[in-house]
Amino acid sequence: SVFDRIKAVEGKVDAYLTLDEENAMKKAAEIDEKLAKGEELSPLAGIPVGIKDNISTKGLRTTCASKMLGNYVPPFNATVMNKLDDIVVTGKLNMDEFAMGSSTENSHFKPTKNPFDTERIPGGSSGGSAAAVAAREAIVTLGSDTGGSIRQPASYCGVVGLKPTYGSVSRYGLVAFASSLDQIGPLGMCVKDVAMVQSAIVGHDKYDATSSYREYPDFAADLKADVKGLRIGIPKEYFGEGIDPFVKQSVMNAVKELEKQGATVKEISLPSTDYALSSYYIISSAEASSNLARFDGVRYGFRAEEYDGLVDMYERTRSEGFGDEVKRRIMLGTFVLSSGFYDAYYKKAKLVQKRIMQEFASQFADVDVIATPTVPSTAFKIGENTDDPLKMYANDVCTVTVNIAGLPAISIPCAYDDKGLPVGMQLIGGKFTEQRLLNTAYAYE
């Protein structure tokens, strides 16, 4: 039925880059057989799941929505794919090229459309992952979040998206954008679906040196709609200028709901929020410039057809293989890391990062959860921000701090505007407090 749905709506939504119906049907039949034999299966066995196209899937094309990896078929699975062994993979989902963007317009192949209004963007970079869930073209999906790429499209598409604590989900096999910020996480129609996927993908992995050894609860089994005594902080910096009044009001109304259920609410301040965007774009671009050096026409994917010697081959391959936004990030990244500018930019950005981490840590001594808008507005029109990178970057103002501080956060739908477009509320927690975040979201839902 999911593939029937894909056939009916995919032409309008364009969420997928690759569909894998034949293998999906085979896998579904295998699961049916196992069921018939009474074999014990995982809770997600047979569930149709769509995968963002920067997560390596053995034998299934993984493009990162880039010409550079247009024909790349990974010889191995990302760890999350091995952990989700029993699922049925529907296909690979569209995204901004190498996860750089906020609208999925930076895909080399095609833009994805918002199922609520196909003239609007679904958000990004996991736009395909959010749109597929919203359009019921998958039951749940995996996305990745470096500066908001799970939460922001979840907000624009009216679905639930969880960005896990840095180090809780293995990044092995996730094509690296900014390794110190990247995390894989789930998107779904409801909190329980997201909790189930999170339970399945979380955990230590010897192939990821940043992966934590901690034990995790079974998030879905332990889900409790109970917020009695929960202390919620409202950071005034996230409700200031640039945030749409309807978005502010909707989030405040949602917080009031939680208050009615027994939570206490107080205003707090995170004063370095103003510097978060600049710091994020410096750190993430610096890491990207290094991570993307591997795409040289020799080791992976695309190589320019005509060239004159090795250096020319590198130059032409990278000039032809990368899109404009990726080039912009590589140039910005190499610039902020260059010897003359390192102290002025990269080092300062890392100091801001430390400050932001400390501010969160000190707030989490007084509050359990911080509530903010996920994005400043509802989904914008396709093409509206493409000529203005700074305007595009401004979309991430509420989400990047979470990655900079390595924290978990969830976006859940909390209202619809007069055009029927969804608004998301973001709940941020201290490190490894996913259960509390999920419980809070579940109580609201």
Ligand code: GLN
């Ligand atoms: N929009 C942000 C960026 O372009 C976030 C991307 C992400 O989280 N992958 O960097």
